[in-house]
Amino acid sequence: VFTEEELLSDHPDLAPHIVDGQRMHGGFRPDGTYQPPRALGREAALAAWEAALVARGGSMFAADASLLGGVRLPTVAQSRVLLRHGLGETFWNSLTITGKIEARGQLLADVQFPSLAPHVVDDISEMAIGHLGKGLLKAHGWDEGGLPGIGAHDAMWFAARDLAFGAGAYPDVDPPENIARPEAGTRFMPELPPEIEGLFSLLMNLLVIEFRAEIGFAASIDILRTPDLFEGRRAQADEAAEIIDRIRADEDIHVRSLRLYLGECEAVTFRTIDGGTIPGRELIERFWGGLVRWATVDQPALVAEVQRELLHQRVMAHPDGPAIWQEFLAAA
Numbered sequence: 077v078f079t080e081e082e083l084l085s086d087h088p089d090l091a092p093h094i095v096d097g098q099r100m101h102g103g104f105r106p107d108g109t110y111q112p113p114r115a116l117g118r119e120a121a122l123a124a125w126e127a128a129l130v131a132r133g134g135s136m137f138a139a140d141a142s143l144l145g146g147v148r149l150p151t152v153a154q155s156r157v158l159l160r161h162g163l164g165e166t167f168w169n170s171l172t173i174t175g176k177i178e179a180r181g182q183l184l185a186d187v188q189f190p191s192l193a194p195h196v197v198d199d200i201s202e203m204a205i206g207h208l209g210k211g212l213l214k215a216h217g218w219d220e221g222g223l224p225g226i227g228a229h230d231a232m233w234f235a236a237r238d239l240a241f242g243a244g245a246y247p248d249v250d251p252p253e254n255i256a257r258p259e260a261g262t263r264f265m266p267e268l269p270p271e272i273e274g275l276f277s278l279l280m281n282l283l284v285i286e287f288r289a290e291i292g293f294a295a296s297i298d299i300l301r302t303p304d305l306f307e308g309r310r311a312q313a314d315e316a317a318e319i320i321d322r323i324r325a326d327e328d329i330h331v332r333s334l335r336l337y338l339g340e341c342e343a344v345t346f347r348t349i350d351g352g353t354i355p356g357r358e359l360i361e362r363f364w365g366g367l368v369r370w371a372t373v374d375q376p377a378l379v380a381e382v383q384r385e386l387l388h389q390r391v392m393a394h395p396d397g398p399a400i401w402q403e404f405l406a407a408a
Contacts, residue, residue, distance in 0.1 A: 082117035083211030134343035146376030175233030182221025236316035267348035
């Protein structure tokens with residue numbers, strides 16, 4: 077059992093994490109390496125809960141590189157083509173949109189989520205899922221959206237963007253509307269109250285989002301570290317890549333946490349609204365397969381189709397548009 081204060085605690089004596097004069101979360105250890113925020117108690121708690129789960133015969137929820145599948149447009153090579161021809165708006169927009177989507181994660185700290193305890197046969201007071209509303213989801217939300225005066229992932233993405241391009245290099249942009257799953261609104265777990273199914277759905281969707289974020293981390297860092305790009309701002313672009321690498325380090329604890337929550341949910345038995353019981357594994361398996369197919373096959377193809385048309389319009393507005401477009405296609 078861990079207190080909220082423990083789960084939100086930071087490592088002591090860290091040098092502050094400051095980017096372009098703005099205080100960001102986390103800090104630097106004496107050896108100069110980056111330390112993610114709110115990790116002191118969380119990491120100890122996660123280790124204890126993981127060991128206990130294994131001791132009970134359970135395991136962390138399966139999430140592997142298969143979750144990184146799906147078409148992506150533009151590729152790193154295609155992004156380099158655009159940037160070499162002065163067409164930086166696409167990459168600028170990507171960094172901006174990512175930061176704005178990260179900011180939405182603040183809701184994890186602001187919303188009061190229902191407790192799972194009344195709906196689980198097992199005693200979950202010494203499990204991670206018994207602490208979701210006791211600091212764990214709050215810590216996750218603060219990592220994404222920050223606290224007053226301390227920037228979090230949203231601010232870090234914007235800082236990386238402005239370091240590479242310079243502030244205001246392109247107009248502001250908002251995230252596009254989500255392409256909804258065809259099954260949106262379908263009840264997959266009618267044995268449970270809607271709010272508990274909603275919590276299940278949230279945790280599984282979060283895991284997919286956090287895991288697939290690695291695609292964006294890797295691509296953005298590769299682009300920013302390309303030696304012949306961002307001429308005149310080479311040092312700033314390298315610093316921007318370092319900032320994204322720090323976000324990536326922060327996200328490791330999110331993936332680890334979500335795999336633990338779902339592993340615990342798989343291993344326990346839930347009470348149904350009609351007075352019966354059902355294994356957690358059965359509930360999760362109903363939802364997970366469809367979510368993974370949507371996130372790795374169906375949605376990426378739809379997004380790429382929309383992006384291709386937008387990119388074509390953007391490239392063809394350039395005086396050398398036709399030649400650049402052929403170079404862009406050849407770089408796929």
